[in-house]
Amino acid sequence: MFGIHDLALFVVSGLLLNIMPGPDSLLIMTRSATQGWRAGSAAALGIGTGTFVHIVAAALGLSAILATSAAAFTVVKLAGAAYILYLAVGMLLSKRGDGVEKPLTVTPLPLRRIYAQGILTNVLNPKVALFFLAFVPQFIDANAPHKAAAFLILGAIFNINGMLWCHALALFTAQARARLKLNPAVTQWLNRATGGLFVWLGVKLALAKPH
Template sequence: MLGINDLWLFVISGIVLNILPGPDSLYIVSRSASQGFKAGSAASLGIGSGTFVHIFAAALGLSAVLATSATAFTVVKIVGALYLISIAVPMIFSRVRQTQTVQTVAPTRLSKIYRQGFLTNALNPKVALFFLAFVPQFIDPASDNKALAFIVLGLIFNLNGMIWAHLLAWTSAHASRRVKQNPILTLWLTRLAGGLFGYFGVKLAFSAQ
């Protein structure tokens, strides 16, 4: 009815693509490792919300503007790169907070983690172009409901991504329990994650359309 072809192949391909490491996975792992599963879940939900932006933008044809306009692509990628770097800087220069009995790395509010995850994904033009290139391969060109088919496939992709993201958050949170007992090690892992965010930001800034 919707003109969706090879749904099983789309699901399998989507799962494989979600598993591949990138800025989103790094953000989930870093937040989960430093603040536990709730923080990783907030990051995952933020990233998933950002993915909705790309799904509906591509379905409405807005992502085609990024594919055809060098100026639009450059503006979005620079904004996205600057935002990634803005996340990286405080992580790189984070410090251990000392209380009367315990030393910990200062936590980040869950609302802020959600917002950062959302903007990290929503401001990445590469994600928009990915949906524009990947999803139409599974839609019949003769379908009268291409936009609806695109949204359905996007929702399936995002659902699989959320399942994987929460699994990643859970495993990262549990694996980091021993690490949390050493605040100095946690601090340097946070700085390392910040350095990687900076790398992704610079890489995005110099990426080609």
């Protein structure tokens, strides 16, 4: 249907790609570990929204601009790197809670703000756009009459699978946090360690090249 082929291979490949660690996974785990599964779920939903933006953009051909325009790629990647570094600074400067009554390491962020962080972390990463342009077309026949529709269908399948994984990761991290009963000092260290990883990811993105 719609010229889609090897759907089972696409689903399995997509799941394996979603499991690979990156800034999205780190954001979900950090929010789940510090504020519980609802916060991790909000981050996951934001990431899913950002992925949907990339899918629609790629289906409409907008992401091709990033693949062919060095200037456009540079602008987006620097904006993404700056935002990831902004998140990293917030984690590195996080303060310890007041004790047992407040086990969180940082002042809890509103869920809508965490959701927005998820969107921006994903949307401002041009590598995601280039990934969809390179990966999804491999499962669409060259002579398919409705390539854009096929692209959207495959993108939706990829995103649904990704959301299942992201929410499972949020739940697992939150449950691990509850079982380990991390004290404020340990969770503060977790925030700062994640902040350090975000610094590395931000610098890596800033130095990324289109190909």
